[in-house]
Amino acid sequence: MEPGQRRAVVRAVNQWYAHTARDLPWRRVETSPWAIMVSEFMAQQTPVARVVGPWREWLDRWPTPDSLAAEPSSAAVAAWGRLGYPRRALRLHAAATAVRDHFGGEVPHSVEELRQLPGVGDYTAGAIASFAFGARALVLDTNVRRVLTRLDVARQFPANSTTAAERHLAMGWLPDDAPTASRWAQASMELGALVCTAANPACDECPVRADCAWLAAGRPAHDGPPRRTQAYAGTDRQARGTLLGALRTTPEGFEVSVLLQHWPTDPAQASRALDGLLSDGLAHREGTRVIL
DNA sequence: CAGACGTGGGC
């Protein structure tokens, strides 16, 4: 797409965002960088709507990185509740500790520094830099990838993993000035979340439907390699989730031998789940018992 | 680079 048309599309999407965006609590101007960082950790692979409640409770309890770092990581895992991927709680706790120990308790501004924090990858570093500090940073999440793939590549879905070509394309879309770039990052994500969705995109309501290459091509179906899916039922992951869920609601934990004996399915799987949780630091041994 | 890693809502 030509630069001029690209700028017009950015303008249209940003304008759409101004009157359509959801009123997510961490989008309020007074939100601290730490609070935005927490929202980004919680939103990794988790629908944003499910994050709002836990996010409020988390910040109520730990309003600063220092306050979280002062507690054991098990408190973070317990407070994570049922958000899923509980190792994110561990990483958020480790990140808070790193902020305290290496950045004077203040969330760093630069992508390079942010990137050093546990649990902060390319996406999250860019998101914090952009949303918390208004920087011009690449924010390439699943929504933006899909939006740009449709808009500018005329394909239904992006590749299974982010490619260098995609990053290059996204850089070309990033407006020159920081405030517009920051707004574009949020607006393009929102467009992907609300309109340009994976299933049943609402092209009729899209503010840039006239500029979309995929729509112009007649919305051709995906034809690349099969998209990655996730099996869950019966997997070790499910067993870990079940075990951790029980530990979360049972502060005194369980006798290991009893636990393994009463496991409803394959005992070997229970053993793997337990070992995994222990080695990941999500659960702990206390004599012959397991606790959070 | 493929695979591991939770959980729940929508269709």
Add this chain to the structure above:
DNA sequence: TGCCCAAGTCT
């Protein structure tokens, strides 16, 4: 009813 999918990161 299952399958798809969600503001990814790490190994």
